[in-house]
Amino acid sequence: MREAATELLAEMPAGSNVTDILLARHRQDPAAALYARKQDGVWTDVSTAELLGQVSALAKGLVAGGLRPGERIAVISKTRYEWTLVDLAGWFAGAVVVPIYETSSAHQVQWILQDSEAAAVFAEDEAKEEVVRQAMAGLPRQPRIYRMSGPESGLDALREAGAAVTDEELERVRSLATLADPASLVYTSGTTGRPKGCIITHGNFAQLALNTTEFLPEILKAPGARSLMFLPLAHVLARAVQVICLAAGVKMGHTANMAELIEDLGSYRPTFLLVVPRVFEKVYATAQQKARAGGKGRIFDAAAATAVAYSRACDACNRGAGAGPGLLLKARRAVFDRLVYRRLRAAFGGEVCYTVSGASALNPRLSHFFNGIGVPVLEGYGLTESTAPAAVNPPGANRIGTVGLPLPGTIIKIADDGEVLIKGIGITPGYYHNDEANVEAFTEGFLRTGDLGTLDEDGYLTITGRKKDLLVTAGGKNVAPGPLEDALREHQLVAQAVVVGEGRPYVAALLGLDPEGLAGWLAGAGRDPLDLQAAATDPAVLDELQHAVDGANRLVSRAEQIRRFSVLHTELSEQSGHLTPSLKLKRGQVVEDFAREVDGLYP
Known part of the structure; x- marks a missing residue:
């Protein structure tokens, strides 16, 4: 199949905007x-009436x-309730x-403030305010700064000043925007080049929210549905999900302190979660390490x-290729359910x-693992330019290894060269003040995603790689690094893996160690702690990493093996400049910064 589409299930009234979603809930x-x-x-719960009152006052x-x-108003803050209010x-x-992103440097903030021509900035605290003030040096327009927390909160001052504004005046300005008007400028993460301001319209957010609610009723319309958001709200995926929850009436909580995440999950008890693959990888590796350290590695x-x-048996059944798990497999799963x-x-x-x-690809084996233990994983797909979700696996018809079906009002097409093209309700009308990028991004009304993929006979999309990431060795072999890197990151010791080999005689890899995983592995082996530099040359660590590489190599042909x-x-981290805030690898930056190490792999 070369094209798949899902019909629109709901439409916002003409002349409305995203604020009408909150008013409708009220x-x-x-x-x-x-x-x-x-x-x-x-x-503590916040009712719809309380939320509307707080939003109106601000x-x-x-x-x-x-x-x-x-x-334009800018927000620099970690995920918190006040972010939503602003x-x-x-x-x-x-x-x-x-x-x-709250981790942005003053240089990055300066570019966004300058390009967006922001009139005001909401900074989370004193530290973020200082970053903003550094960024404002030399800007032709000096935006007003409002601090979001602390004893001198700008939010309190705004509420007091707002007492002079009538309800009629607020309604006038609220209702000016239509579905076609910009609601947000979301700057791309900058994995390549300078970030571009992606225009997200009121219609992008609102139409996507209504149609996703109708497409996923088992999740979003379930009685007592609630979710805990811990991903950065500066990421369009987290923000889109928040609007979706608002449209569906799903109760939302926030947490940004990763040290308290497990505690918050236990006290909030969400019914569904938005999770990036690295979280699944860490949960699996940590559980495996604890089991082995406790002498229960074989049981795990x-x-x-x-x-x-x-999970594979269930998946085969969903595809019409099997009868599902047999009695023996069900019995074994029941035993391990009690134990693990x-x-x-x-x-x-x-x-x-x-x-x-979402945000990046999840290793299918991990998806099967979590599905099998009773934490179903529905993988989806999208970009900043598609207001995040463009496809998702629906409950009851999940096909692991794919990123699902087009969302309602979305068309997905595969170009002759294998590139995934998208048209639909979530697609940006373009980039802010960047005609050259707009010309490059679209073809015949479809967004060029830069991703390679296939569609099966039922319209499920599978992403096979990035056009720019595809390696071509000196022997002419095309190698997609994703599957190898995914498999390597499953290992307890590996935080990041970067497969290289463009124009080289064979495929090789750079491996970044996981400090927590390393500490656990060493403790399990009864060894003293090592820092990353010492571990990088430790014979036992290198031997264990070779086992991880051997396991990954079994997934590919001989010509593609590391x-x-x-x-x-x-x-490799966001702070080092090698990961985006959504934990995507900046491959080009890694290869550039570690060029000597790459050259050393080819003596």
Whole structure:
């Protein structure tokens, strides 16, 4: 199949905008809890009426402060309830909201403020405010700064100032924007080149939210549905999911402290989660390490194999290629459920019915593992330019290894060269002030994704790699690095893997160690701690990594196998400049910064 589409299931009224979603929820049930805030360790519900009141008061403050409809306001903060208030209040005041990752440097912030021509900036705390002030040096336009927390909160000042603005004036500015107007400028993560401001319209957010709710009713319309957001709200995927939850009436909580994530999952007990692949990888590696350290490694490995086998049997049945798990496999799974699986489910809060994985590819074996233990993983696909979700696996018809079916109102087409092209309700109208990028991004109304993929006979999309990531060895062999890297990251010791070999005689890899995984592995082996530099040359560590490479090599042909590898002496992280805030690898940056190590793999 070369093209697949799903018909639109719902439409926003003409002349409306994303703020009408909150107003509709208020009309339906003003007392319903839409959010929960954690204060002094206790989750407190925020009703729809309370949320609307807080948003309106803040929006009036923006109007009183001179903000004009269509002007841009930036937000630099980690994920928290106040982020949501500013986002919604900005829309109610007619503003275009510009998210900035809270880990951004002053140089990065400066470019976004300059390019977006922001009139105001909401900074989470004093430290973020200082970054913004550094970024403002030399800017032709000096935006106003509002601090979001602390004793001198700009939010409190705005609420006080907003008392002078009438409900009629707020309604006037709120209703000016239509579905075609910009709601946000989301700057691309910059894996290549300078970040571009991607225009996300009110229609992109709102139409996507309504149609996703209708497409995934088992998740979003389930009684008592609730989710805990711990991904950065500066990422378009997290933001889109938040609007989806608002449209569906799903109660949302926030946490940004990763050290408290397990505790928050246990106290909030979400029914579904948005998760990036690295979280699944870490949960699996940590559980495996703990089992081995406690002398239960063989039990864990058997439990993992059973979970994968059970999920594969279910998956085959979903595809019409099998009868599902047999009695013996069901019995084995029941035994391991008591011994292993229920404890792993508890790590997600104990009540998770579904997880949605996005932002990057998830290794199919990991997906089978979590499906098999009772934490179903529905993998989806999208880009900043598609307002994140463009395809997703629906509950009850999940096909592991694919990223699912087109969302309603979306068409996915495979070009002659294998590139995935998308058209639909979530697709950006273009980049802000960047005509050259717009010409490159679109062809005949379809967005060029830069990803390679296939569609099966039922319209399920499988992503096979990135056009720019595809390696061609000196012998002319095309190698997709993704499957090898995914398999290597499953190992406890490996945080990141970068497969290289462009124009080289064979395939090789750079491996970045996981500090936590290394500490656990050494403790399990009864050894003293090692820093990353010492571990990179330790014979036992290198031998264990060779086993990981051998395992990955079994997944590919001989010509695609990794012949040599080098262990990096430093950690690849967002702070080092080698990962994006959504934990995607900046492959080009890694290869550039570690060119000497790459050359050393080819003596």
